[in-house]
Structure formats: C-alpha cells, structure tokens
Amino acid sequence: MKQPVRGASGKPATSKTKRKSREELNEAARDRKRDKKHRGNASGSRANPAVSAGKSGQGNKAKDPRIGSKKPIPLIADGATSSAPVKKAVKPPVEKKVRLSPEEELAQLENSERLDALLDRMENGETLSAEEQAWLDETLDRIDELMEQLGIDMDDEAEDEQAEEDMYRLLKGN
Numbered sequence: 001m002k003q004p005v006r007g008a009s010g011k012p013a014t015s016k017t018k019r020k021s022r023e024e025l026n027e028a029a030r031d032r033k034r035d036k037k038h039r040g041n042a043s044g045s046r047a048n049p050a051v052s053a054g055k056s057g058q059g060n061k062a063k064d065p066r067i068g069s070k071k072p073i074p075l076i077a078d079g080a081t082s083s084a085p086v087k088k089a090v091k092p093p094v095e096k097k098v099r100l101s102p103e104e105e106l107a108q109l110e111n112s113e114r115l116d117a118l119l120d121r122m123e124n125g126e127t128l129s130a131e132e133q134a135w136l137d138e139t140l141d142r143i144d145e146l147m148e149q150l151g152i153d154m155d156d157e158a159e160d161e162q163a164e165e166d167m168y169r170l171l172k173g174n
Contacts, residue, residue: 106146115139 020028046066100108109115118128118136128136147153 102146102149106143106150109139109143109146112139 115136118132121128122136
C-alpha cells in the first residue's frame with residue numbers, strides 16, 4: 001500500500017524559512033558595522049569647515065568655529081568674586097624727578113650738610129671711607145660742571161689779580 005504524502009492531508013505545503021549560516025550572519029554584521037561607522041562629519045571638517053556658496057558676500061565673513069569666547073575667566077575661584085566683573089590692577093603713577101635749574105642745583109649742593117661735614121673732616125686730616133670719598137668726588141665734580149655751565153670761574157679771579165701783581169713787580173723791578 002502506498003503511504004500518503006506528508007502535507008497533503010488538507011494543509012497546504014508551507015516552505016520552511018532557511019536559517020542563515022554562521023558565515024552569512026558574520027557578513028551581515030560586518031555590513032551593519034560598516035554602515036554605522038560612516039555616520040557623522042568627514043575627517044578634518046572641524047579644522048577646515050566647508051564654505052557655503054550661498055554666503056559669498058564681502059561683508060559677511062564666516063566665523064571660525066574654533067574661536068570661543070573672549071570673556072576673561074577669573075583664575076581664583078571665590079564665591080563672592082565669581083559674579084563680579086574682572087578689574088585690571090591700577091599702577092601707581094611713576095614719580096618724575098623734579099628737574100632743577102643749574103643755579104638751584106648748585107645752591108642746593110653748596111648748602112649740603114653732608115658735603116660740609118665731609119670737607120671739614122678732610123681738612124682735619126681724617127680719612128674717609130671709600131663710599132664717602134666716592135660721594136664727595138661725584139658731588140665736587142657736579143659742582144664744577146654746574147659752575148662751568150653758569151660761567152662762574154673762582155680760580156680765574158685770583159689768578160688775574162696775581163698776574164697783575166706779578167706784572168707790576170716785573171715792571172718796577174726792571
């Protein structure tokens with residue numbers, strides 16, 4: 001006797017869905033991964049932003065996206081000063097030396113108590129320290145310069161009188 005064919009008992013024959021093999025599953029996973037990997041911006045798009053052709057006006061220049069805010073950031077984190085605006089430190093004005101006229105400077109140097117004291121010590125035969133001697137020499141040199149600027153010659157008056165006396169002596173003696 002013949003056996004009946006399976007599926008012929010009133011049910012239509014359904015085809016089984018074919019299961020994918022391991023190789024096919026791996027290939028599909030690789031495709032999904034490849035598609036997912038290429039999302040987002042192209043490499044270097046941040047450093048070299050694409051220039052849009054529609055905004056090619058002279059007045060409109062595209063801002064560089066890399067440049068951020070110019071607002072100063074306080075380096076010290078204090079709760080009270082974080083909301084206060086940053087103030088720049090004010091430098092005190094530089095004091096300018098008062099420039100004296102040569103007459104005033106000469107009078108000031110000649111009336112100096114330190115100069116008088118050092119000259120008295122030298123006349124008495126005392127030896128001065130190197131610092132005192134250097135200051136005395138500088139001061140006396142400055143006095144000489146000022147006197148030359150002002151046209152004051154103390155030695156010339158005494159020499160002129162001596163020269164006249166010497167001439168009278170020579171004339172009388174001959």
